[in-house]
Amino acid sequence: MASSQQLFAGMGLTTTKAPYIEQAVAAGTMYIEQPYELYSTDNHQTWQRLYARMQERWYRHANRRFLDGLDTLCFEATRVPKLEEVNRFMAPRTGFRAKAVSGFVPAFDFFDCLSRREFPTTITIRDGASLDYLPEPDIFHDIAGHVPMHTDPAFADTLVRFGACAHLAADMVRGMTDRAEQRRRLSSIQNALQRFFWFTVEFGLMRGMKPDEVTVYGSGLLSSYGELAHSVSSDAVQRYPLQLAWVINQHFEIDHYQPLLFIVDDFEQLYEHVGVLETWMKNGKLDNVTPGWRDMSEADVESFLQASERA
Numbered sequence: 001m002a003s004s005q006q007l008f009a010g011m012g013l014t015t016t017k018a019p020y021i022e023q024a025v026a027a028g029t030m031y032i033e034q035p036y037e038l039y040s041t042d043n044h045q046t047w048q049r050l051y052a053r054m055q056e057r058w059y060r061h062a063n064r065r066f067l068d069g070l071d072t073l074c075f076e077a078t079r080v081p082k083l084e085e086v087n088r089f090m091a092p093r094t095g096f097r098a099k100a101v102s103g104f105v106p107a108f109d110f111f112d113c114l115s116r117r118e119f120p121t122t123i124t125i126r127d128g129a130s131l132d133y134l135p136e137p138d139i140f141h142d143i144a145g146h147v148p149m150h151t152d153p154a155f156a157d158t159l160v161r162f163g164a165c166a167h168l169a170a171d172m173v174r175g176m177t178d179r180a181e182q183r184r185r186l187s188s189i190q191n192a193l194q195r196f197f198w199f200t201v202e203f204g205l206m207r208g209m210k211p212d213e214v215t216v217y218g219s220g221l222l223s224s225y226g227e228l229a230h231s232v233s234s235d236a237v238q239r240y241p242l243q244l245a246w247v248i249n250q251h252f253e254i255d256h257y258q259p260l261l262f263i264v265d266d267f268e269q270l271y272e273h274v275g276v277l278e279t280w281m282k283n284g285k286l287d288n289v290t291p292g293w294r295d296m297s298e299a300d301v302e303s304f305l306q307a308s309e310r311a
């Protein structure tokens with residue numbers, strides 16, 4: 001039988017144009033291998049261009065822990081990283097591992113992976129014709145944007161504690177006989193968790209060493225050439241100290257630069273915020289957050305319901 005490398009040789013692993021991924025999705029396979037030989041010359045060149053142009057901006061705006069993570073991981077500037085090589089450098093630091101996925105991972109499963117120190121990682125890379133924006137994650141966002149932070153113990157512990165909140169959410173609705181109320185409550189909790197993740201892990205800012213200095217630790221910003229500088233220097237952005245009650249009620253849109261960002265003092269503070277989130281969930285304070293502009297997807301709801309039905 002032909003291997004995937006033979007079947008899809010020369011077709012590349014470009015976001016939305018990768019037959020290897022289409023086949024995995026059609027087969028319902030969420031966790032996959034990274035068939036490294038399938039990356040095309042164009043794919044590697046796209047990584048090289050993205051990586052090269054971020055250097056100066058990372059050194060100017062990124063959080064110190066992110067820059068330390070870059071040093072630890074030893075990415076090569078000229079080719080897409082191999083996940084096994086990334087993991088070889090990362091796992092000894094915090095136990096975190098990048099785990100290749102075919103695309104969408106339902107919310108519960110995503111959070112559950114974090115609680116086990118696994119990071120669901122997209123292996124495709126954006127088309128070189130559009131370096132700046134794509135709505136779906138790619139390997140540059142997941143590996144260059146997220147993974148350097150996973151080498152930091154305090155940040156890694158925060159992700160694990162946050163991931164475990166999904167189990168708590170499933171516990172909170174277990175055994176409910178009113179199915180409509182169960183779904184409504186789950187949807188509210190999920191909105192709160194998703195907003196917290198968005199305004200911290202994806203788009204978080206942190207105080208710097210100098211007075212009034214703001215640095216970036218959010219991966220959505222650290223993987224965006226344009227928005228990284230914009231997030232810390234534009235007058236069009238509102239920046240406030242992170243207030244949990246605000247964050248869990250604040251909806252967001254994904255298709256433009258963020259007009260509102262939140263600043264934490266350090267990762268120890270972020271870890272404490274997750275502790276408060278847990279307490280609020282237990283006390284029912286996440287059961288009625290402001291509804292979102294989009295509802296939770298059916299697959300996300302189902303993933304939590306299935307978890308709640310497991311003993």
Ligand SMILES: [Fe+2]
Binds near residue numbers: 137202
């Ligand atoms: Fe992300």
